[in-house]
Amino acid sequence: MSNFLQNSLLNQKTRYQLLATVIVNIITFGHGVGIGWLSPTLTKIQTPDTPLDFKVGIDEISWLGSMLGLGSLFGNLTIAFLLERMGRKFCIYLLAGPYACLWILIYCASNVSYLYVARFLCGFTGGAGYLVVPIYISEVADSSIRGSLTSMVMLSVNLGVLVGYILSTYLAYHVVPFLAIILPIAYFLANLLLPETAPYLLNHKQPHAAETSFKYYQNQRRGMGQASKADFEEMRLAIDAQQAQNTTALTYKDLITRPALKAFAASVVLSLGYQFSGIFSFINYMSTIFEASGSILDVNTCTIIIGVVQIVGVYTSTIFVDIIGRRILMLISTLGVALGCIVFGCFTYYAQQYDLSDVNWLPLVLMIIIIYLGNVGLIGVFFVVLVELFPAKIRSLATSISVVFLSVLVFGTLKLFPLLLHYFGISVTMWFSAASSFLTFVYFLCFLPETKGKSMIKD
Template identity: 45%
Template sequence: MHAKSKLAIFNKRYRRQILATLTEHIMTFAHAAGLGWLSPTLNILQSPASPLDFPITTEDASWIGSTFGLGFIAGNVFFGLTLDRLGRKLNIYILAFPHMIFWILNYLVQSVEYLYVGRFCAGLASAGIFLVVPVYISEITDKDIRGALTAMAMMFFSTGLLCGYILATYLDYYLIPCIIIVLPIIYLVGNLFLPETPQCLLKHGREKEAELSFNFYKNIEPETNVECFATQPSVAISEFKELKAAIDLGGLSVPVTLKDFFNRSTLFNFFTAAILCLLNQLSGSFAIINYMANVFAASGSTIDPNVSAIVMGFVQILGSLSATVLVERFGRRPLLLSSAVGMMVGMYGFGAFVQFTDEETKAAYNWVPIIFMMLVVFTASYGVFGIFFTIVVEMHPAKIRVQALSICMLFNSILVFITLKLYPFFLFNLGITVTMYSCASVCVIAGIYLYIFLPETKGKSMEKD
């Protein structure tokens, strides 16, 4: 359909797709900054230097962490029900508001309940970011760059986490909400200039608007480019007709029924997606982000835990950038499987160092836990955490993709709540060694299954099964 090159991502055709992706990831960045802010902030709020007028206990801290999971569950139910009914764009607007409420409540905090509700709202926003945005991006982008642009989410996520770590460590508690709340406002203004996806418009029978949207995202404007008038319209018409035919033939404009979910292929995809969710959460890839400073404090390392967490933020950015660069070159499977192996090695090594060394050795080799955790964070960022959403979006049949993704994210959100609630218990009661060994064992078991059964989804059409 169009010329390919080694630098295809710089093709004029993709400019608006990239611009739209960058606009959506403003919220990804802002959300991640809120998650990164939590880890050092919890340590500060539990210390004598707390800026709040009330104490935060370990149990309070556990609930502050886990109420995010409850919000994530509620958000997946809400956005799963509204994504097709209200369309992608309206949901993209909606998800910004709970995030803004999160920062407003952090600023106005009068009791720990403010923090609970704020984290719940952060979970609501997170569900929208990880359910609505991947579907939107997958529908507006060409398959040649889809993997890179969906994986780009983790690069913004990692950068936001790092900014959150730094802001919480070095700036006043009440100043941070005033800075971050500007981002969702910019995000909302930017989205005013972006149309609904052509697939969503076609599903609702709005063919003329769908064609205009298609031309917008493919950067086709023949009326302003006389030289291309003879070639681009015919290409655009051909591609749009192909998209419309794929949606019609695939039954995407026909209501979804229970029969679409209960067949061997679909059930197998659901089971494989469930294993991916278990790996994504029970491996600790997300919980470690929330409790990074606590992990280093529990390791016995003499290096400042907050400084270690900031170092991990830089490592996470490198891992996410690697995913963006490598996902279209090597495919999804190799990155995911090598990531599971890297996390397993890093966590077994971290746990063994803590278990089998004395205090003198820990002090002399205080850099060893950082090296092992760098391996865990880097490999998680380019695979288990980094391309998880890319794979889950691509693996399901086109007709039920939105509903299937919603179900998977609902299951994943339940795991988020369980993990964030149990991780502090494992960390503080059972110890860092048991925590690391348990997470590493999940990588082993899930990795074996995925090595045998996970299909490669690189280059898969978003309209055809």
């Protein structure tokens, strides 16, 4: 029982770590709203009753999807440049501006270029947030709950996706931006409560500020107990030792050491599996997928149900990531998605040749299974594993490089996915996702290391 309380997110010692995680994830929640907004909106703006004064065809749709990846790429590069120079806190503040602008553009859209830029800014916010938020959380969280807190990034995104689905389904096009723009304002104000992380301050020769920060996140403002003093001193000595060993500036040689290359290989496969499994594309084009599957159920209702499933999936990973570890969740996730996509593809293939109206509910059930298992591992634990893979010296740069690579993949997959659906059909698209997931499973089974409990300041 004592171990349970020690690892509980509601433990008094870690209360401010949880508070900080909730505050910084307001922006990832908002990013999810921006993602979820697109899918039901696409069905609205392609009808004769479109709320817009311009038409949107298949080419515009593919660009609307892929601009998220392009914006994510620029967000990655911007934050990668600023992260060590300006600090985690500054980068976290920076995200409020572009996120507010995207809803202004959506409201004022007079041609499709406005929507392109809005999706670009949504991607910029996400790409920057996916980089700085997990690093920030990993530096303020105790190792016993670090996995659970970091996995809240994707839980927040999925909550936002569900809200985006609901808002854009049931509210008028021009009403949604008025509600969504509250988020960046609340995010900016709430972040006034949070200090910079102690490891960053120690790395930049600010020990007194680092001690104040450490006490804040340990909820010990009146003074540190002996255990906390020992923990802080261990952190300080570890960072001093690391800086003493790294007397030279970070060079390309640090990126090609054996541990670094193994970590990069794992991160590449992790990113490829995440994107080519199709899970992220499914989320963006969910209503279109249900239309293509032949399901007679209401596509927007199905999309909202899937939004709920995403939350349950990531919440499952939040519960188990620090209990059974990262690796087993990834294996369950990739194999489950592969099998689910194979069956989904087979159903849609035979539905074109035979009358399967008696089982028209099957696409929804299969997609629930696919999305749930995808969120348990590939999505829910993605950033936990990505941050923990790399040696401490190169963690910020290597994570930045990996997220840049991920953004390139996001751009490519979101651009190609609607074209694959349009020209090759739903069955081939699902089988391609299945093959990608299965290959990822095989790699993880053979090579993915377990990073549960890994120190963030020691290699």
